[in-house]
Amino acid sequence: MVYFSSASENTARFVAGCRFQDEGINVYRVPLKASEPALNVREPYVIMVPTYGGGVIKKAVPIQVKRFLNDPENRAWIRGVIASGNTNFGEAYCAAGDIISAKCHVPFLYKFELMGTPEDTAAVKNGLVQFFGTLEPR
Template sequence: MFDVVYFSSVSENTKRFVEKLGYSSIRIPLKTDEAASFVHEGESVLVVPTYGSGDDNNTVPKQVIKFLNNPANRKHVRAVIATGNTNFGSSYGLAGDLVAAKLGVPMIYKAELLGTPDDIEQVKERLEKLWLTR
């Protein structure tokens, strides 16, 4: 199977979204230096929040960048899910798009903040489909 690896700030919006999914999950550490040394070697889906409006260097959280700078972590990510705020317009979920493109894996869903019940259902269906085809 797989783990849901995610980053969530102190607001814990992404954490609450991931908890609703009900899958085994692992949180990327809050501190950037700890995130840089954190290694996860199992197959995973990465859930990444989007920060800012996409017009600066803060769209992808620094902790996620540090985590992905480790080749051992990158090679196990099979798909990406983004969380964000639709108020950001075209930048909504941009961190997920950027990470998925960089890793060459599918971006399977964008969820608004904590995710609606429909978001949770859609993500579960897409994760099942992803893992059934593996």
């Protein structure tokens, strides 16, 4: 699991609630600041991202995530995407997931609003355990 969380830490709290490590799933965070060392992931992963842009689809994917995925080695290992968003964004709700799915040719696995619900946390955790269990190398 690779995730990006802004300074609000909403996505970080969601990921912590999933307790992926209890299931043997490694968790990596895309750095928030450009001054932090770049993240290099060399194993299959699903990326979880918040949707930015306040409803402007062109601005939906955080720049930090774009930078991470523009590294061909990182992009080679992506297997799926999960996105959060705000239903107030209308058509742009969870648009970051749509964009990453289309550009990286991976399935958009799940979407949830803001910090998610306990049902979202359980669905994502159980879904990823099952997803990684059936994954074949690319």
